[in-house]
Amino acid sequence: MSEAATQTYTRADEAFDCLQTAIVKGDLAPGEKIGEVELCSRFNLTRGPLREALGRLESRGLLVRRPHAGVKVVSVSAEELLELYRIRETMEGLAARQAAERMTDEEIADLQATLDSHEKMIEEAQGQAYYQAEGDYDFHHRIATGSRNTKLAQMLLGDLYYMVRMYRYRLSTSSGRPHMALGEHRRIAEAIAQRDGELAEFLMKRHINAARKNIEKRIQNGTAGV
Amino acid sequence: MSEAATQTYTRADEAFDCLQTAIVKGDLAPGEKIGEVELCSRFNLTRGPLREALGRLESRGLLVRRPHAGVKVVSVSAEELLELYRIRETMEGLAARQAAERMTDEEIADLQATLDSHEKMIEEAQGQAYYQAEGDYDFHHRIATGSRNTKLAQMLLGDLYYMVRMYRYRLSTSSGRPHMALGEHRRIAEAIAQRDGELAEFLMKRHINAARKNIEKRIQNGTAGV
């Protein structure tokens, strides 16, 4: 959640984190038009740092801001959410390939250990979708950073994942997939451990593709009013 | 260069554009540590809008900012530049595929007309690398927007291209490639016109891969002190 050792935690950073989690968790509903002073009083901030945070959020695509007309949380349509997964498919495929080539042995061991704890979490917290989502996020996070591709990790972690997580809170992860996803994670980790970049890329793409199809199906069933 | 009809052009937008072009053109050298007041006097701005622009630039990865320690333009290593092209390869491959499926007939006609004018520009301005670079940018820009994938276009146009252009100004485009690149562009456009997404994706990936190898070679030859 928190970045590395930010030497000094400035007010603008605080505002940024507050707003970001608020948007991701849905405390600020998509499409909701909200004023700056309102936000200030709600998060105990002044307008300076707030505006700076707003600018950062805007360039990350989490909210739109029309001059003199206020800010509103971005509302992504169902089609756009699926497009997001298409992007993830290619980018994370690349990340997996590079991770297989570049992760240290320790990192790989950690990755596999992480999967063990995920398995326990799923068994214990049956249906507790939240922990599953966090575990999934953790897995993909490790691979993104493991790619040693600075910009790639930055784009995945800074841009895409926040939007994906934002919609996880509404379309809480589907009931059947956790076990299946864990198995797919295992196979990906295996491929990385064997330093088989091509296979890791293939498996990762298929993994995300499956997740996309799953969402697609649920949307068509009318489960979600995205 | 300029985005769509920004209803009101605010001071912060001005600052953002100024700084961005300054960074891209190299007026602000990479690694250069520069103070806020210095920037203000240089671009006739006040610190408010400037800081907002700084925040946006930072989250786009064009500069880094340590609290109380000033901002400095990001300096990308040769390896990172090559990594950038790996990202482009996958993302623009996707963009080309989706563009083949979704661009309107008019857009495709425009795209091909654009290539004609590019050809003229190359012939007329022999060795004028600048125009070639702009033409190349134009081509890729059209395909990114033609993908009808909002987030994909945003990431390509907002994040990657600025960094790529930034290094184009130092590693001015190689002498031999313009004609070759134009031919590759032609074939990609052809595939899009035939609505062959798979082929368009393949050709685009190969096109960017070739560009990457070209840069790689030039770096090894010691032509560029990135």
Add this chain to the structure above:
DNA sequence: TCTATCGTTATTGTCAACAATCCATAGATT
């Protein structure tokens, strides 16, 4: 009754002063 124009009002954009923090230089100590 509907539409268009105008004025008000509230919200955002901008500015300049204040406070907090870090960097560098100079001094003292080991």
Add this chain to the structure above:
DNA sequence: AATCTATGGATTGTTGACAATAACGATAGA
């Protein structure tokens, strides 16, 4: 002589007030 510490200066972060702008409502005309 080298290193650690402390103080001064400069720079950034923050705050509150001021000005510009667009949305909203009211009024008049069709």
